[in-house]
Each structure stands twice: as C-alpha cells, then as structure tokens.
Amino acid sequence: MIWILTLALLVTLCQGAVFPPPPQPPTNTRISWNDVRSTSFQVKWDDAPGAASYNVFLSTGISNPPFRTYVNLTQDHLWIRSVQPKTIYAVRVVCVDRFGRMSAQGLPGRTRTFPARITTTTTPAPTAPTPVGACGVGNFTCDTPEKDCIDESWWCDKSKDCPDGSDEKNCPGACVEITEFSNHGNFSCSRFNSRMSACFFDCNDDFVRDGAWYTVCMANGWTRVVPTCRLKGITSITVLNGRSDTEVPVQFPASAQASSYEVYDAVIANTNIIHSASLSYVEVGSNISGSIYGLQPSTSYNVRLVAIDADGTRGVPSQPVMIQTAAGSISDKQRP
Structure with a gap:
C-alpha cells in the first residue's frame, strides 16, 4: 500500500504539479x-x-x-x-x-x-443642549433610517447607545473628523471625532510611518497630526565604473511599490552646499541601473536617493553615498 501511494506521489510530481506559493x-x-x-x-x-x-x-x-x-x-x-x-x-x-x-x-x-457605563447623579452633562429631532424634547434622535430614540442624558456620555453610534458623533468640543489616511496603510478611530476619541494608524510592510501611531481629540484639537506612510529608504547603492566629468553610474535594488526614483539631495563634500543633480535610470530585473548627472567635474558629493510611490509621496531618503566625478571641463551634454 505504501509503495502505491509513493508511486502516485511521484507520478503527480512528474506531471508538473507543484506546491502553490505560501499564503499572504x-x-x-x-x-x-x-x-x-x-x-x-x-x-x-x-x-x-x-x-x-x-x-x-x-x-x-x-x-x-x-x-x-x-x-x-x-x-x-x-x-x-x-x-x-x-x-x-x-x-x-x-x-x-x-x-x-x-x-x-x-x-x-x-x-x-468604551468605559463601562456608570449610573451616577454627579456625571457632568455636555456643555451644549441636546439636539431636538423627530423624537422630541427630552430625547436624542439617532441618525439611523428608523430614527431610533434614546434618552437625552445618553447623548455624548462616552458610551454608544444608538445602533450607528451617532449619539457620540460631533459632541461638544469635537475635533475635525479624520476620514482619510494613506492608501498604503489602515486606521481606525474610537467615538468618531468627539472629545477624548482616539485614532490609530499603521502602514504596510514596504512603508514606514512618518509620525505618531495614534492621536487623541483634546480641547485644542487632535494631539498629533495624521502621519504619512513613506516607502522605506533605498538600500545598498553601488557606485559603478564608467564615471565622466558630469555623471556617475549607480545601481540599487528596485522597490516593488515604487513608481519612480530621484535624487533627494547632492551635497558637495566637506561643505553644506546642495548641488542640483538628477537621476536617469532603467529597471533591469530586480535592480535599478542609472546615472546621477548634472554634476561638476573633479568634485566629490554625498548623494541621497529616494523612491516615490504611486501617489507621488516621497519615501525615506537613503543613507548618503560618496561619489566623485572625473576631471575635465564642464560638459554641455544635456539629458533627453
């Protein structure tokens, strides 16, 4: 019996059946x-x-x-x-x-x-009158299609009572509601935008969060700005042979989430002078091959490159790499 199963397995493998890739x-x-x-x-x-x-x-x-x-x-x-x-x-x-x-x-x-509901006669009321809706005075009208009614004392008491939570939305002292975040992450908020509500932010694997992972609505607004998801910095920039007096060839790993790449800055070595430089490149397999051009002859630079995502957001700049142009006069060569 065992040899029959083994033979069946070998036949399956010989027919080209392979394991699918691991799940994501x-x-x-x-x-x-x-x-x-x-x-x-x-x-x-x-x-x-x-x-x-x-x-x-x-x-x-x-x-x-x-x-x-x-x-x-x-x-x-x-x-x-x-x-x-x-x-x-x-x-x-x-x-x-x-x-x-x-x-x-x-x-x-x-x-x-949510906090546990505590019934007490000393609970402070909201600093504005309860909105009067279809449910009439003494009640709060929920935003549900059925216009559910709850007691007015339950409005903005930090506990959701309407089926859609509308009794805790836009409470007195509310902040501007956060409705959007990066396309490369997710976020969730408690109590919409009311006082003491909190929002939490995370970015996808190829991105890093530029800013705090949460913010809280206080009297003066949100305690932190909404962060940005930025592509991780380019790693392992290799300077290749073939430099000229105005350009230096480089190579680095491609990012699956990047739509383009550019020079972040080019600082002349041993100075604080930022020189205007550009990057031309092509994608070859899993690498980017290109040249940093628009440089001065016989000059050393500390250059940082950056990847740009599909939304046009610049990523984290790379660590600086030292490059040096060859000797010669300034070329009039222009890039297409």
Whole structure:
C-alpha cells in the first residue's frame, strides 16, 4: 500500500504539479467604531486568496505579545468578547492554507473599548443642549433610517447607545473628523471625532510611518497630526565604473511599490552646499541601473536617493553615498 501511494506521489510530481506559493496575510484588518462595546468588539478582514482558515491574535497596546489566540476560523470576521473596558487592543490575522502553512501577521486593527457605563447623579452633562429631532424634547434622535430614540442624558456620555453610534458623533468640543489616511496603510478611530476619541494608524510592510501611531481629540484639537506612510529608504547603492566629468553610474535594488526614483539631495563634500543633480535610470530585473548627472567635474558629493510611490509621496531618503566625478571641463551634454 505504501509503495502505491509513493508511486502516485511521484507520478503527480512528474506531471508538473507543484506546491502553490505560501499564503499572504490579509491586506486590510479593520475594526469599525460601530462594532465596539465596553467589553467586546468585532474585527473584520479581507478574504485572502489561498487561505483555508485564519488564526487571530489579540494583544493590548502597540507592541505587547498576544494574550489570546483564535484558531481555525473560516469566516472573515470575529466578535472578541470578555475584554476590559477603556483599553487599547490590537488584533492581527494570519492566513493558513490547505497545507498548513501560515502567512506572516497582517497589519493590526486597533481600537479602544468604551468605559463601562456608570449610573451616577454627579456625571457632568455636555456643555451644549441636546439636539431636538423627530423624537422630541427630552430625547436624542439617532441618525439611523428608523430614527431610533434614546434618552437625552445618553447623548455624548462616552458610551454608544444608538445602533450607528451617532449619539457620540460631533459632541461638544469635537475635533475635525479624520476620514482619510494613506492608501498604503489602515486606521481606525474610537467615538468618531468627539472629545477624548482616539485614532490609530499603521502602514504596510514596504512603508514606514512618518509620525505618531495614534492621536487623541483634546480641547485644542487632535494631539498629533495624521502621519504619512513613506516607502522605506533605498538600500545598498553601488557606485559603478564608467564615471565622466558630469555623471556617475549607480545601481540599487528596485522597490516593488515604487513608481519612480530621484535624487533627494547632492551635497558637495566637506561643505553644506546642495548641488542640483538628477537621476536617469532603467529597471533591469530586480535592480535599478542609472546615472546621477548634472554634476561638476573633479568634485566629490554625498548623494541621497529616494523612491516615490504611486501617489507621488516621497519615501525615506537613503543613507548618503560618496561619489566623485572625473576631471575635465564642464560638459554641455544635456539629458533627453
């Protein structure tokens, strides 16, 4: 029996069957503010091609190890229950294919659970009157299609009572609502844009976050500006042979997410003088080959290059590389 199975496996391999590539993590893990409670919340993720199941890892804060794991999930969402009120949680999702191979962890989805509701006669009321809608005086009218009604004392009390959470949106002292972030990352916000709400930001693997990973709405507005996702810096710039009096050939690894490359700056060595220089290049396999041109003869420069993404955002500049032009007169040669 064993030799029959072995023969069948060999035949399959000889017919050209190969393992598919390992699974990739979900491209988007998100937690909608409407799905957050004081002791539970729902996380959703994009269905990943080739995934037979998912493992979900729950942690607190930004860098703490997971304290709870959910395995062998076949759906693209999960209600996480029995968590603590008023706590920041991060959720990461891993794809598992039919061979049992696991992907890397995807970008986390983050949220902050609501405070536990406390009934007390000393709770301060909002500093503005409750809006009067279809529900009449003494009530707050939700923005739901059914125009649900709740007691006016529940408006802006830091606990969601309307099904769509509209009772906690645009509260007195609210900040400008954050509705957009980079196309190369994800973000989630608690309590929309109301006072003490928080937004959390993450960037994809080929990018780094330029700015803080969260911001909080306070009396004077958001405590931090929305960060930018920038391509990681170009690495391993190699200076090639064949320099002239106005240009120096270089080579460096291509970035899969870059749409173009350019000179970030060219500083004349041992000075603070920035010289205007340009980069011409072609992509050859996994590398970029090109020349830094528009230089002066017999001059040394510290040059930094930068990748630009499809949105036109400049990435992180590379570490400076020393280049030197050959001796000669200044050439009139122009680049097309």
